[in-house]
Amino acid sequence: MAPIxxxxxxxxxxxxxPVCHKPDWCLVAEDASDAICTRVQSDHRAGNxxxxxxxxxxxxxxxxxxxxxxxxxxxxxxxxxxxxxxAYRTLLGELVLATHHxxxxxxxxxxxxxxNRLGYKSFPIYGRAAIVDRLQANGITLTGVPGFWLDSxxxxxxxxxxxxxxxxxxxxxxxxxxxxCDNADRGKYKWLSSNHKNExxxxxxxxxxxxxxxxxESAEVWVTEGALKADIAALKLRRVFLAVAGVGxxxxxxxxxxxxxxxxxAIAFDCDTTERTRKIxxxxxxxxxxxxxxxxxxxxxxxxxxxxxxxxxxxxxQERKS
Numbered sequence: 210m211a212p213i214x215x216x217x218x219x220x221x222x223x224x225x226x227p228v229c230h231k232p233d234w235c236l237v238a239e240d241a242s243d244a245i246c247t248r249v250q251s252d253h254r255a256g257n258x259x260x261x262x263x264x265x266x267x268x269x270x271x272x273x274x275x276x277x278x279x280x281x282x283x284x285x286x287x288x289x290x291x292x293x294x295x296a297y298r299t300l301l302g303e304l305v306l307a308t309h310h311x312x313x314x315x316x317x318x319x320x321x322x323x324x325n326r327l328g329y330k331s332f333p334i335y336g337r338a339a340i341v342d343r344l345q346a347n348g349i350t351l352t353g354v355p356g357f358w359l360d361s362x363x364x365x366x367x368x369x370x371x372x373x374x375x376x377x378x379x380x381x382x383x384x385x386x387x388x389x390c391d392n393a394d395r396g397k398y399k400w401l402s403s404n405h406k407n408e409x410x411x412x413x414x415x416x417x418x419x420x421x422x423x424x425x426e427s428a429e430v431w432v433t434e435g436a437l438k439a440d441i442a443a444l445k446l447r448r449v450f451l452a453v454a455g456v457g458x459x460x461x462x463x464x465x466x467x468x469x470x471x472x473x474x475a476i477a478f479d480c481d482t483t484e485r486t487r488k489i490x491x492x493x494x495x496x497x498x499x500x501x502x503x504x505x506x507x508x509x510x511x512x513x514x515x516x517x518x519x520x521x522x523x524x525x526x527q528e529r530k531s
Contacts, residue, residue: 217245228262229411234457235259247457248414249404254396256486257434257456257479257493282407288353294382296354299347300366301373301383303340304330310372317441318525326422327440332373332388332401337366355385356401358409367409368401374436376417376452379465385412387436387454398435400454416461417452419443428472431511432462432497433520434479441521442477445528456493463500474506480515 217236220226226235228246236245236258247259255261288296306324310331314324333340341364344351351357356367369390376385386401403409419439431450433439439452449469451462456478466474476497478490494510501508517523 234460247455249411250396250400250402257481257489259455259457282405282409284404285353285408285410287355287410287413288350290378290380290382290384292350293354293384296344296349296351296357297375297383297386299344299349300340300356300386301328301330301375303343304333304373306372307331313372317437317521318445318528319441323422323444328375328383330373332368332370332386334370338363341366352408353410355410355412356403358403358406360407365406367403367406369399372437373401374440376415376436377419378415379418379468381418384415389437398437414454414458414461416454416458416465418465419450419452421447421449429475430466430469430471430473431475431477431520432459433477435519438519438521442524445521445524448475456490459493459497460500462497463504466501466506467504472507473509474501475509475511477511477520479518479520480513481518 216239218224218239220235220237221232224237225232226246227237227244229235229248231248234247238244243261243263245255245259245261249260249262251260251262253261253263287293306329310329311321311324314329315321319327341351341357345364351364358365358367369388369392371388371390374387374389375383376387378384388399388401390397390399400412402412404411417436417439419436419442421443429448431442431446431448432453433442433450434453434456436452439450442448443450451465453459453462476494478494481487481490498508498510511520513520513523517526
């Protein structure tokens with residue numbers, strides 16, 4: 210985990226985030242040497258606050274500028290939801306799930322039926338050029354789809370190797386892919402992204418809507434962090450789960466909750482071990498609670514034995530005991 214400097218300033222409209230250019234949630238070092246962005250991933254996770262981006266050529270007073278190496282590549286606007294869904298569904302159809310990845314998911318309590326229904330696949334190290342060729346031959350639009358970019362006129366597929374996890378909206382459309390990386394040295398989970406690559410696109414931080422296999426109690430929605438965690442918890446509790454990409458991204462859950470209008474909202478963020486991380490989680494938990502109360506929702510904060518970090522870990526442990 211990357212260290213977090215003590216002296217940081219919250220971004221504003223006058224001084225937006227130098228990474229995502231948004232005026233809220235992100236933090237910038239007072240000397241403008243780096244920033245913690247809640248939306249754009251880097252190789253350095255800053256706890257639950259976001260991702261650390263270090264800059265060597267940004268001086269105070271020039272906060273809106275990106276690092277020169279990140280300015281060079283023109284970007285494509287993110288494609289429309291239906292285009293994203295078609296591209297990602299076709300991509301997943303080209304992939305298989307490796308045995309060691311299936312074993313990993315089964316150890317988390319998922320059955321083969323669950324795994325197949327949720328659409329997990331192994332993201333490949335090799336053969337990507339052939340996959341892109343087949344997608345294009347099938348007429349799939351790849352412009353503006355995070356993960357795809359142009360290299361000397363040739364469309365390429367980016368992303369680390371690992372388990373590809375579909376991230377779905379309320380209509381079940383796949384709006385992004387998170388990859389649980391085989392090599393977790395640079396972070397356990399990464400979005401499939403081509404941000405800062407030529408004609409690439411950023412995935413942003415879409416909220417994942419996880420639904421159990423059968424009908425469930427629609428009057429209650431749970432909010433947690435992490436798509437895989439939400440999928441597992443939704444199946445075990447038979448509740449709809451909304452997964453945000455880190456606690457600082459909770460604002461993305463509000464429009465979904467406004468649309469679904471549940472009677473109750475349960476907040477189930479991780480039980481973190483370090484005091485600093487707990488403070489960050491508590492801060493965002495309180496902000497989310499106030500926002501939910503402001504739209505008339507009944508809010509419950511769910512806690513469990515901190516021996517188990519995530520709600521999925523706790524539920525799996527309870528299942529093993531029964």
